[in-house]
Amino acid sequence: MKILLAKSSGFCMGVRRAVEMVADASNDNSACIYTYGPLIHNPQVLKGLEEKGIEILEAVPEAGSGTVLLRAHGVPPQTKDALRKSGFQLLDATCPRVIKIQTIIKKYANQNHAIILIGDKNHAEVIGLLGYAGERGHVVSNMKELDLLPAFDNAIIVSQTTQNIEFFEAVKAWAKTRHPQYRIFETICDSTEKRQAELKKIADLVDAILIVGGHNSGNTRRLFEIARKSGKPAFHIETEKDLESIEFDAIARAPYVGISAGASTPNWIIKNVYRTLEQLPYKRNGWAHRWFSLQRLLLLTNIYVSLGAGCLTYACTKLQGMHHDTPYFLISILYVQSMHIINHLIGIKIEKYHDPGWISFYHRRRKPLAITAVCASVMSLAVAFALGTGPFLLLSMMTVLGLSYNLRLVPASIPWTPYRRVRDIPGSKTVLVSSAWGVLAAILPPLAINGTITWVNGIIFLWATGLGFVRTAFFDILDMKGDRLIDKETFAILLGEKRMMRWLHRILVGLIALLPVLSIFQLVSGLGILLSVCPLLMLGVISAYRNHYLLPGVRLEFFVETIFILAGCIAFVWPAVS
Structure with a gap:
């Protein structure tokens, strides 16, 4: 599909x-x-x-x-x-566009013009607009009601911002023929026009159409009307749960499915519908079903992300010419595994707007996941302790900071600060996660082996942290609509999606060039040139997302995490290549 x-x-x-x-x-x-x-x-x-x-x-x-x-x-x-x-x-x-219509209505009502408002009588926007028209307002919902209106010497015609474009075109033709003196204002929102025009194009390309949005949303209902008129199987759902109540076979057997959503449908609902559809082709037995299930399991259990952190550490140790890499590889895997599980368990109510499947998985397996997290944390500290006091203290501080992320640290009795948890600090998640990956990959190994940190170690730390920052910030962008309702001020929310995307592109361009420059000046091995493939691939994945070639779901997340696995694989084969 x-x-x-x-x-x-x-x-x-x-x-x-x-x-x-x-x-x-x-x-x-x-x-x-x-x-x-x-x-x-x-x-x-x-x-x-x-x-x-x-x-x-x-x-x-x-x-x-x-x-x-x-x-x-x-x-x-x-x-x-x-x-x-x-x-x-x-x-x-x-909405500023509604304010524009209010201003038009108020102006012409004061000039004794009749106000013909094309819209749904009981819609909140129409009720609000009528308040500016006073007794001169007339609401019209269809052509029959339009014909029943008396002839006015002076009148204006405006439309509800989410009105059907075809209907408004018919109204304009009626006015031109019957009452050419009426003044017509184009007040349908351009977002509505684009949404309806794009749906018509999509309908020509797909075999079935899903319209996502509230059943009481006027603009969503109009999208559904357009979808039905296309002749393709069309369904109006509010959430992914509604997929169970529709003619499921018409969707499940469709080679090509189109999705559109109303103006009041949040991103996380659209994403969850996509995730559910994404799994349909893999419901049946076969290698594709098993492979997709494995991908999803690796992501849900955080095994794949922790393995990616371990591979990044392995690549950075090889880049710095270190040979005893196994302990640092293990510490990274165990630390990331424990911190991800613990914070997911603590923040399970906070994350509810992102992925219902993920929430269900953690609810059903809360106890074994908690045991796994505690064991992984203890084991990571044990390995660090065996390496020396410095690595142990550093990892202990990171563990305490990671555990406190979702905990209330500042009591309500202290009123002067809005930041009561670490997660309340704007951008804290993105900075802390990426910094932790950078420390594990580029600071802890040389600290354990040499007892000091050089400026070259610092540059490699910036490279690893930068790659981790892009990963975390990109996932923040995918989740940002849900984050607005849970008080999570990520960089994606602070800067906006477009500005954040531009910054990620700039960071990746810098990361692509950074290691090859170090290799050219022989500050690190030629492995640095090969590792520049990783930020290059990350740039490709993000560009594919921006151009709608990749949509939020298991495959996109798996692609991103695989880039870190690839870094470890490149470092592993480097000795044979060099």
């Missing part, structure tokens, strides 16, 4: 802005936070906000306190005034 994911899928600008505003408000404000009505039309996002203590205000009370966030759809001006009079502070997350 091939899967084609629409590039326009997921949060539109207005929804993303609203979600980020309410997430930031809850992090920065100890007072009560409310949204006036549901923030967006997606039950999963609303549940996440509820768990953060953000309540939905369905009506304006006589008196209140705290902050009320006005949702992306906007509200009538009368509602704004009533909320202020009740004592609330307002945080306006109305």
Whole structure:
């Protein structure tokens, strides 16, 4: 099965802005936070906000306190005034494109124009827009209602931002023929246009179509209508769990499946749907099923990532001309294995927006995984102790820091700091994980053997840390939409996906050049030239993701981790090649 994911899928600008505003408000404000009505039309996002203590205000009370966030759809001006009079502070997350329509309606309503609004009568955006039209507003949902309108001397026609483009084109043709004096404003959001146009193109290429999004989302329902009109089997689901209730064979047997999603569908839901579809071809017996299952098991148990850390250490020890590499190889594997499992177990509630399969695996095997983590940690410290006091103390400090990542270190009685856990510090996960990999690979071995660290060791540390940083930051990008609801300030969130991607490209270009330069000046062996293949491949994988050749899932994660395994393999065969 091939899967084609629409590039326009997921949060539109207005929804993303609203979600980020309410997430930031809850992090920065100890007072009560409310949204006036549901923030967006997606039950999963609303549940996440509820768990953060953000309540939905369905009506304006006589008196209140705290902050009320006005949702992306906007509200009538009368509602704004009533909320202020009740004592609330307002945080306006109305989409800028909706504000533009509000401004147009207000202007022409004051000039005694009739306002013809093309949209769904009960939609939150339409209700908000009507508040600016007053008694001059007329909502039209179909051509029959349009024909029933009286003729106006002066009127404007505007549309709900998520309206069906074909319907609005029909309205424009009607106005041109029947009432050429009416002024028409193109107010359908360009995100909606792109989403609908892309879906039509995808429908011509695939054998079945999945539309992902809330059943109460108007723009998602319109995408589903377009998909059905294509004549291909089309299904509207909210989450990956809904795949069990649809005509599964139509999807499972389709050689090519297209996925599109509404403007209020978060990235993590789209990713989970893709993960579920990705597994369908491997449900049947055969070598492909066994190979995919093995890949998934190696990733779920963290065996593959810890082996990758060990291989990176092995490559760096060979690069520095060290021969007694086995202890450092083992320490890296055992340390990374223990820290990953322990922090996953501690933070299992925090990670719930990323991969339900992963959560289920850890819930069902919590005890054996915990035993494995403790044993791996003890064994890594034992090996380090055998190497000497310096390596043992260094690894002990790293272990304490790793164990404390998800633990509350600053009590609530100290009010002046927002950082109560290590994970609360912006970018801490990315820096700590990559630094730990760098220390294990390039600092601990020379410290144990020579008792000192040279500047060449420092440069190799930067190379290993840089490669680990790109790996961790890239996975942060894949998870960033879920992270916005769990207060995890990664670099991907702080900088934004596009800026973060540009930085990863710059880092990788530097890493590609770094080791060959050291090799040319004979500061390290010629192995440095061969190892430059690793950041080059990482650059290729990230570029493939950006161009939608690789989508988030088991195969993408396996590709990334394999790059570190490759580093060890290159170092292993280097003596024979040289």
